[in-house]
Amino acid sequence: MYLNFLFLFPVLWLLMLNSSGIQGQDNEDSNEFPDHSPKLLNHQDISLAQDCPKKCTCTSEGIVDCGGFSLKEFPMNVPEMTSHLSLQNNQIETIIPEQLARLPWLETLNLQNNRLTSKGLPENTFDQLENLNYLYLANNQLTIAPKFLPQTLISVDFAANNLTKIYDLTFGQKPNLRSVYLHNNKLDDAGLPENMFNGSDNVEILIMSSNFLKYVPKNLPRALYKLHLKNNKLEKIPTGAFNELSDLRELYLQNNKLNNEGMDNETFWKLSSLEYLDLSSNNLSQIPPGLPRNIVLLHLEKNAIRSIGNDVLTQIKHLEYLLLHNNKLKAREIHPLAFHGLKKLHTVHLYNNLLEKIPSGLPRRVKTLMILYNQISEIGREDFATTYFMEELNLSYNKITSSQIHRESFRKLKLLKSLDFSGNKLRTMPYGFPKNLQSLKLKMNLISSIPKGTLSGMTKLQELYLSANKLKNNLIHSGSWRDLTSLKILDMAANHLTSIPSGLPETLEYLYLQSNKISIVPEDAFDSTPNIKGIYLRFNKIAFNAVKESTFQRLKHLQVLDIEGNFEFSDPLKNEDHSQEEMEEED
Numbered sequence: 372m373y374l375n376f377l378f379l380f381p382v383l384w385l386l387m388l389n390s391s392g393i394q395g396q397d398n399e400d401s402n403e404f405p406d407h408s409p410k411l412l413n414h415q416d417i418s419l420a421q422d423c424p425k426k427c428t429c430t431s432e433g434i435v436d437c438g439g440f441s442l443k444e445f446p447m448n449v450p451e452m453t454s455h456l457s458l459q460n461n462q463i464e465t466i467i468p469e470q471l472a473r474l475p476w477l478e479t480l481n482l483q484n485n486r487l488t489s490k491g492l493p494e495n496t497f498d499q500l501e502n503l504n505y506l507y508l509a510n511n512q513l514t515i516a517p518k519f520l521p522q523t524l525i526s527v528d529f530a531a532n533n534l535t536k537i538y539d540l541t542f543g544q545k546p547n548l549r550s551v552y553l554h555n556n557k558l559d560d561a562g563l564p565e566n567m568f569n570g571s572d573n574v575e576i577l578i579m580s581s582n583f584l585k586y587v588p589k590n591l592p593r594a595l596y597k598l599h600l601k602n603n604k605l606e607k608i609p610t611g612a613f614n615e616l617s618d619l620r621e622l623y624l625q626n627n628k629l630n631n632e633g634m635d636n637e638t639f640w641k642l643s644s645l646e647y648l649d650l651s652s653n654n655l656s657q658i659p660p661g662l663p664r665n666i667v668l669l670h671l672e673k674n675a676i677r678s679i680g681n682d683v684l685t686q687i688k689h690l691e692y693l694l695l696h697n698n699k700l701k702a703r704e705i706h707p708l709a710f711h712g713l714k715k716l717h718t719v720h721l722y723n724n725l726l727e728k729i730p731s732g733l734p735r736r737v738k739t740l741m742i743l744y745n746q747i748s749e750i751g752r753e754d755f756a757t758t759y760f761m762e763e764l765n766l767s768y769n770k771i772t773s774s775q776i777h778r779e780s781f782r783k784l785k786l787l788k789s790l791d792f793s794g795n796k797l798r799t800m801p802y803g804f805p806k807n808l809q810s811l812k813l814k815m816n817l818i819s820s821i822p823k824g825t826l827s828g829m830t831k832l833q834e835l836y837l838s839a840n841k842l843k844n845n846l847i848h849s850g851s852w853r854d855l856t857s858l859k860i861l862d863m864a865a866n867h868l869t870s871i872p873s874g875l876p877e878t879l880e881y882l883y884l885q886s887n888k889i890s891i892v893p894e895d896a897f898d899s900t901p902n903i904k905g906i907y908l909r910f911n912k913i914a915f916n917a918v919k920e921s922t923f924q925r926l927k928h929l930q931v932l933d934i935e936g937n938f939e940f941s942d943p944l945k946n947e948d949h950s951q952e953e954m955e956e957e958d
Contacts, residue, residue: 749775820846
C-alpha cells in the first residue's frame with residue numbers, strides 16, 4: 372500500500388511594533404522640519420550610533436527599539452534626537468518626567484505591555500513632549516487616565532488597563548486627535564466627564580468596548596465614523612445620542628442589555644452614513660424602527676425577536692446582509708411584505724429560530740439563505756418560486772421528510788450551487804434537485820435507497836455527501852452515477868454497504884466508505900475511477916487476504932489508501948505455533 376501524506380502548516384507573522392502609526396507619521400510630517408541642515412542630520416547619525424542604550428537598536432532615522440528586554444526602568448542614554456521610541460513588552464513600573472523631557476522630538480512613544488501604574492505616571496509626565504503624536508499605553512496597570520496629555524496627539528491607546536476615570540483634558544482640547552482606544556477597562560458612566568472630547572472634534576475612531584457603561588456617552592465627536600460600545604451594560608440610548616453623528620459608518624452595540632424600551636423611533640434615524648450596525652446579543656423583542664436606509668450589514672442575532680412587520684426593514688434600501696439567527700421567529704409572524712423592495716439583500720440568516728415552514732415573501736434577490744436548526748417539516752411547491760438568484764440554501768437539521776418535499780419545489784432555482792439537507796428525516800433520495808448543483812449534502816438522515824432518476828441530469832455536481840445514513844447496495848439504482856460527470860467527492864461513510872458501489876464516475880477523486888460492512892474489494896472495483904486520489908475504507912470487515920495489491924497498482928493518482936481497523940487474519944500455522952507457546956507458558 373502506498374501512503375503519501377502532505378501537511379501544510381500556516382505561517383503566522385507577528386508585527387510587534389505598531390509600524391502603521393510610525394509610517395503614517397512619517398508620511399504626514401515628513402516636511403514638518405524642512406530647515407534641518409545636512410550638518411545637523413550627520414550629527415544625529417553619529418549621536419544615535421554612540422548613545423544607543425545597551426541591548427536597544429537605534430537607526431539614523433531616529434527610531435529606538437528597546438522592546439522585549441524585561442527592562443524594569445526607563446533606559447539610560449536614549450538619544451536626544453529620538454523620534455520613535457518603543458519600550459513595549461518590558462517590566463517598567465515608573466516614568467520620571469525628566470526622562471521624557473530630554474526627548475523634545477519624540478513623535479511616537481510605545482509603552483504597551485509593561486507594569487505602569489497611575490502612581491508611576493506623574494501628572495507632568497508628558498508635559499514637555501510638544502511633538503508627540505502617538506502614545507501607546509495598552510496592557511498596563513493604570514487605574515486613572517493621565518490628567519494632561521499633549522495637544523499634538525493623533526492616536527492614544529489605553530486598552531486593557533484598569534481605568535475607572537477620565538479627565539476633561541485627557542482627550543479634550545486636542546484638535547489633531549483622530550483615534551482613541553479605551554476597550555477592556557473598568558470605566559462606568561460616572562468615570563466619564565460630560566465633555567470628554569471638548570475641543571477634539573476630529574476624533575474618527577472611538578473604541579470603548581468591554582467596560583461597564585450603562586448609557587451611551589454624551590457629546591460624542593461629530594467626526595466619528597467608527598464607534599465600538601460592545602460588551603458593556605448598556606440599557607438605554609438617550610434621546611438624540613447619535614443625532615450629530617452624520618458621518619458614522621460603523622456602530623457596534625452587541626452584547627449589552629438593550630431592549631426596545633431603551634430606544635425610540637429616532638434613535639438611529641439621523642445616522643445617514645451608517646453602513647454597519649451590530650445589535651446582536653441584546654434583549655430586543657422586535658427589530659428597532661427607524662433604521663437608516665444606507666445600512667449594508669445588520670446584525671440582530673441572539674436576541675428575542677418574535678416578529679418582523681411589513682415596514683420595519685423596507686426602508687433600508689441598501690441592505691445586503693441580514694443576520695437574524697438565534698431568535699424566536701415563527702414563519703407566521705414574518706409579514707409577507709417584510710422584505711419587499713430590498714433589491715440588494717443577498718444574504719439572510721434565519722437559523723436556530725422557531726420556523727415551522729418556509730417564510731413567505733423571501734427576498735427576491737437572496738443568494739444565501741440559512742434556515743437550518745428550525746422546525747420545518749415540509750417544502751411546498753411555491754416556497755422558492757420567486758428566489759431565482761439563490762446560490763446557497765441550507766435546510767439542515769429540520770424535520771423534513773422525503774414525502775413532504777414537492778418534486779417541483781426547486782424548479783426555479785436555476786443558479787443554486789449548494790444545497791444542504793443534512794440532519795433531517797429523509798428516508799429516500801428526494802426527486803427534483805436543481806441540475807446546476809455543485810454540492811449536495813444529505814448526511815445524517817435515514818436514507819436507505821437512491822431510486823432511479825433522483826440524480827439524473829446533475830452533470831455539474833462535484834460533491835455528494837451521504838454519510839451516516841442507511842444505504843444498502845441493492846437499493847442503489849445501477850445507473851445512479853451515470854450523469855455525475857463532474858463528481859470529485861463522494862462520501863458514503865457510516866452506511867450499510869457490503870461492497871464497493873459499482874459504476875462510479877470517472878472524475879471521482881475522493882471516496883469515503885469507512886464504517887460500513889464491506890468485506891471484499893474486487894480487483895476491478897476501481898476500474899471506473901482511474902483519477903482517484905483518496906480511498907477511505909477504515910472500519911469495515913475486509914479480511915487480510917480479500918485485498919489484492921494489483922487492485923490499486925493501476926491507480927496512478929492514488930495518494931491516500933486507508934484500510935486500517937479491518938479484520939486482518941494472519942497465517943493459520945503461526946496461530947497454531949502461538950497457541951502452543953501459550954500452553955507451554957501456562958505449564
